[in-house]
Amino acid sequence: MSGETGMSASEAATATPTGTPADGVAGGGAPAVRVRNLVVGFGAPGADPVLNGVTFEVAPGECLAIVGESGSGKSVTARTLLGLAGDHACVRADELSLAGADVRGLSEQGWRRRRGRDVGLVLQDALVSLDPLRPVGREIADSLRLHTSLGAAARHARVLELLDRVGLPDAGNSVRKRSGELSGGQRQRALIAAAIALDPPLLIADEPTTALDVTVQAQILELLASLKRAGTGILLISHDLAVVGRLADRIAVMSEGRIVEQGPAHEMLTRPEHPVTRQMLAAIPVDKPRGLRLSPRGAAPVSPALVSPALPAPDRMDRGAPPVTVLEATGLVKRFTRPDGSEQLAVDGVSFRLERGTTLGIVGESGSGKTTTARLALALTRPDAGEVRVLGQPFSSATERQRRRLRPQIGAVYQDALSSFDPRLSVEQVLRDAVGGGSSTGRGGASGSAPDRLQVLQLLDAVGLAQGLLGRRPLSLSGGQRQRVSIARALASGPQILICDEPVSSLDVTVQAQVLDLLDELQRDRGLSLLFISHDLGVIQHVSDQVAVMLGGRIVETGAAARVFAAPEHPYTQALLGAVPRIGY
Amino acid sequence: ATAESPEATEPVIGGTLTYASGDAEPTCLDPHVGGNYPQALVSTQYLESLVSRDADGAIIPWLAESWTESADGLAWDFTLAADVSFTDGTPLDAAAVQANIAHLQDPETGSSTGYLALAKVTGTEAVSANVVRLVLSQPDSALLESLSQPWLAIESPTALARSQDENCAAPVGTGPFRVESWVQQESITLVRNDDYSSPPEDAAHTGPAYLDSIVWRFIPDSASRYAALQSGDVDVIDNAQPDTIVQAEKSDTIVHLDAPRPGASNRIELNSGRAPFNDPLVREAFIRSANVDDAVTSLFQGTADRSYSALSSAETLAVSRPDLFDYDPEAASDLLDSAGWTERDSGGYRVKDGERLTVDFPVSTNQSIPAEQSLFEQIQATAKETGFEVVLSPMDLSSWYTALGENDYDAVSAPYTKVGPDVLRILFHSDGIIPAPSGYFANHSQVNDPAIDALLTEAGQVTDADERAALYTDAQNKVLEGFHILPLFDQQNHYLLGTDVVGARALPTVSTPTFYDAWLK
């Protein structure tokens, strides 16, 4: 043990990244981490553990991906490997070794000596994983300060070297910047730099790309790949098989605290055995043709009996009828003044038409103006120029009073469903309000007319929610359930148009699949017209008839989905397409 | 422990004494300006008057070594002590005294106390270099007593010639100390006058004072003040609270110096100028219904004696009438019945044709120490049993003045400190009822009795001591028998000294402390 720690800090610091995985394995021979039958529980020992017999190992220069839906225990696994499972967590394992050394029952000091040296961690949420008050340089230098005897100057030099290595542009400057001044991608790189400062044999990346745009995501994955080549063992954690596809050597699928299936990446992706794995694979929207189910039947049961007969459902597939434009935007422009007073064109001359029964997908990176466009379409903000027409009638130019007539024709689904609910209201109240035209101000479930109640039930059923949820408050619902409720609310007034701003971005792939299917069904059953906004090209590709690609407030390319994805014209579109994570290589 | 300090040991020269006053900080150190007790307290250390008083109340020479009154009593000649000079070097001579009288009578000065005391003085003459003559409009038997007060102290004419601000900041006198510096709101520093040569006859020694300097501080909060004395941060405090005095009496590190102020006793004045107290029966009823004795014993814990007189016990001419003021609820009830206040209302208060028997009692929080205010509360409580509703309303000084000015009170307690029985004239002569333009007047009980007026006016002029005594005695008896006032106790004036302070005493004039003879162990 003392010999272990004897592998002195300075060596670690000066150890230059070695070339090939082979060397990595040879160096020490021991796997970077080996876990056998790990059990982690919180609070009462009676309560069934969060992790239940997890077993895996990662060799140096190898990448193991743990994939599982939200709450399956991925992050706990990650934290446990660092001895950071939490104060009142009880950890048991037949084996738990880092770089060959048993770390069970290690003292706090012992753990501290290993963290960052034997194992580095890159956290889920890059945006908040760096101290916003400290220059990233200091953050990175911390690991060196803690584990090496390097002087300030040496540390600084090393930090620059690291920033270079993770490909942060103009390291000299970035060192002094704080995370707030860096873009998401840059923060993630900085974070990785901090994690690999001492070349730990193992790097744990917990959803390193979830919050990032596809192009950035691709770059980060590439960076991790280069580290892997340099001999670092990588434990990659994600809820999206497609993401890990291009990096992982082996994949472990986790569900409810267990690893249900584990094997070489290729096998897992091509010949999955376990239903969970299958379901995950099925859930990936990329390259799945329009209308193909992503989630297993029954995930969202729809009993036709209850579907409200409010609208005749025109068959989307009938191409005979001439297209009717339900929503039309022409030359929309929206400026914002930044806090520092400078002007910013959030939306710059955006025009589009949405035809009845079809889906117009708007894709673009963060900040490209998608939400603003949506808000303009909903007439929640006044355009500085241009106009929005609904069903051929003036919308954005009308007064709110006049608009109110048209409002029932347009429903909206938001990215952050939770905040779009009045925190005081229960699910039932929310839906009643939506149904009863706001007339029902009754707090208790009892009040309100019977037809109202029937309608509410129909809505619930339409979005595949159990009636049991009626009494709950949105806060206590899962992400998927919330999104369903908000869709139900949007449908309440029997709209023709549904405007969805990133409806699935905060959900993990499996849940996302269910929601996408739900929307698809609803569209078919009710002849809805969807304006579907997302930053995820895969999703857009799956759901859209027409596509518009936004960049910096402009629509750089638009056209039929099939055409755009088959033969993208604009280089940016091509870049996006190139970056989309795909299964099968 | 009491103030008798062992004189056995030799006085130690030097040292600095710290004095903490509970009174408001003066806004001007020259007692000519305005003229209130806080000024008197501090100015006693650096200013001196023409005459002083000894413990028996007899007038004794000070800056004036002798004086003569003309036969008609309209002219007084004062012979000034030889080779005395002010701390700025100006010699003390007739001209100096003239300048002071002029200064006091000049409206610009804004003198109140001194101004009123010199009401009868119409002019001054320098008979010779060291003999000055005061010319009067009428004989004034109280002249010497008036002149003995600190508010009429003699200051350097050269200093008086300065602007009022300068003079207020550092008045120049002949006293054993002089004003070195004054940091507003913090402290006044006094240093020894090494050329001092004019101690009063009753001083314990001659020549300069023992102390190097005195630091005069202001600590309004009584608890903090006492704490400061206990912790030895200060050597002397004034306005000591009864309970602290009792503690001090027990302790062996603090001595108590009790020096009741001269002039009026501390009393409640009943406003006979309006109902209900315009009825003598009701006045007597109130007085009989107030259990003052128990209150005084419980509140002052033996530090103050009950008074039955209009005058302070410091006044030799004070007439005391215990028989008039004993607590007798039955008698009180009978009196009220016979006065027509027969019914009682739900609150148990007497009622007469719809009117409740209410006594409005504005209390000046600046002028009444807490113990006094508690005393009033107890009177309120006991008087209630007989059916009086006493409404105590504590207020700040200016509101209090206003209330009085608008004759909006039935009972009030106001101190009046003045040397000699002439205070009776100010308090009970009907002239004192007519408010000055300011609304201020001294005759709060609004006694309007020609007989009393006559007695007081005459007493103010006769020169024969016995005659004067007789007149004042009659006047007092009339006032007391008319139940115009409810005497409580002597105007309290307690000093607490650390035992290391030796030889401090209060001047018998207005009982302000003097540290001329004092030294620190």
Place this chain on the structure above:
Amino acid sequence: MAEVGRGTRIVRGSRAVQVVLARLGGAVFVLWMVATLTFFAIRLIPGDPAEAILGGPGSQTSPEALAAVRAEYGLDQPVLVQYLGQLARLATGDLGRSYSLNQDVAPLLVGQLGGTLLLAVLALGVAWLLALGLATWSTRGGRLAWYLGSGLEIVAAALPHFWLATALIVLFSVWLGWLPPISTSGVSGLVLPVLTLAVPLAGFLGQIMRESLLTALESPFVLSARARGESERGVRWMHVIRHASLPAISLSGWAFGSLLSGAVVVETIFARPGLGRTLLNAVTVRDVPVVVGAVLIVAVGYILMTLLTDLAQRIADPRLRAG
């Protein structure tokens, strides 16, 4: 994650000037309103200022004196004239002449200011230390520490100054005899007043610091710091403390105001020269110039303090600078 720092410097510059100007304008307006309000408020008080000017325990004012005073202070003129006169003088930085202390207000108050500022600043500092100490301690020790800590904070926040002061005097001066209750000279005399002011404030600050401390402790960046092998102490000193301080900093302006309120009581009890005591006296004797002057100074102090606070915040929190 809007990209930061795209705004052109020039625009930013002119913007800054605008902001500063606006701030100044606001400040002047506030001062003017404060002056006006105070002036007329005092005017509404029943009674005769002339009385107040001559008034003092046991003093008997003569008509002549009053007349003289009225003339001297222009009290015989119509209120509006007096008001305008006052404003005009204020504009020239002349706070007029005190009724009761017969000296010029400006120098008087400036003289008093020192003591109060010293008190306030020290109290603020001590409060900060107490609050931080308590918050950190009670968030690291177990449940007991937690209950104790938050309990202490709430109690402290509820302590009235005047009661605390008395308690402290009785305890430290009368019973233990460690500290002088009253001494304007020397540090020992400062201890009790400063404590009296600091403890309740510490209670308030502590309550917020605890909240933000927790937020910080739970935030991912702390987790990743730990993952680097950072020690508990390291985590607290390198990361958490600063985050915990931010909201408290933003409160300092308010805290300063409350300290001045407290100074009124504390300076009276501990017989310290200072603005608070002067103010209270002035108000009770209706010394208009002093009150107006003092209030103005307080207002200026408050405004400066809020400006300083903003500045401090920007220094402590780069995110604000980024805008």
Place this chain on the structure above:
Amino acid sequence: MSDLEIQAGLGRSPRAARSSRLPRRFGVAESLAGLFALFLVTAALFPGLVAPGDPLGIDPLSAFQSPSFAHWFGTDESGRDIFTRVSHGTGSSLLIGTLATLIGLGLGLVLGTLAGMLGPVVDFTVNRFLEVLFAFPGLLLALLFILIFGPGVATATVAVGLATAPGYARIIRGQLLSVRSSAFVEAATVLGRSPGQILVRHILPNTLAPLFVLGTLGIGQAIVWASALSYLGLGAAPPAAEWGAMLSAGRTYIGSAWWMSFFPGLFIVLTAVSATALGRGIERRMRHA
């Protein structure tokens, strides 16, 4: 920012708020606070129950008695029983606190709503006005008010209300603005709700709900304030059994009779503390609901 905002923990991050991993705060403290509050209310409504006897009845010969079985809290300078007085004082003290808080909240509500609802111009004006009020330290504001309308319980109460109003106004305004710009209000607009409906259904309830907590917290502070005024001789007039007044009366005798000022002070502190504890408790419940 006012002490209330601090206590109400506004600007507290949802993370800290939701975090289930904190120890459950004040489970104990709350119940204690509740008990004390219960006692106070009883004392306020039926002082006779808690302490039979006349709070004003004097007994000069048994003055300055230290706490004993006969007199739990001792007696004061006039031999009045302090426990009796403290108990009978509860009513007035609570009343003062509550009324003052109501006044403050009322004014704050008016100002806040004006600022929050009636567009930028009004908002600007009101904000300036608030700034002015903030530039007065609360105590001074109260002092001025009292000096104009004369000391006394009524004026003291109003004064405290006045002094606390700006704080409330600011909180309410902030609350209003955040609610108005919240996503769920937009959602309601999208559903085609009229401004009136939105106001009634969403904005008002979500704005007013926190006021209850503020109120609870406020009462404690208001009582402390009022007692401070009484202490400066500007509140209830002696011998009225009001805590602040008793406290200041007792201070004179602090050296010899500590109990005279200790117990009234203790009750002030305890009341404020329990109010805070309860307020916090309610607040947390509301947030976790």
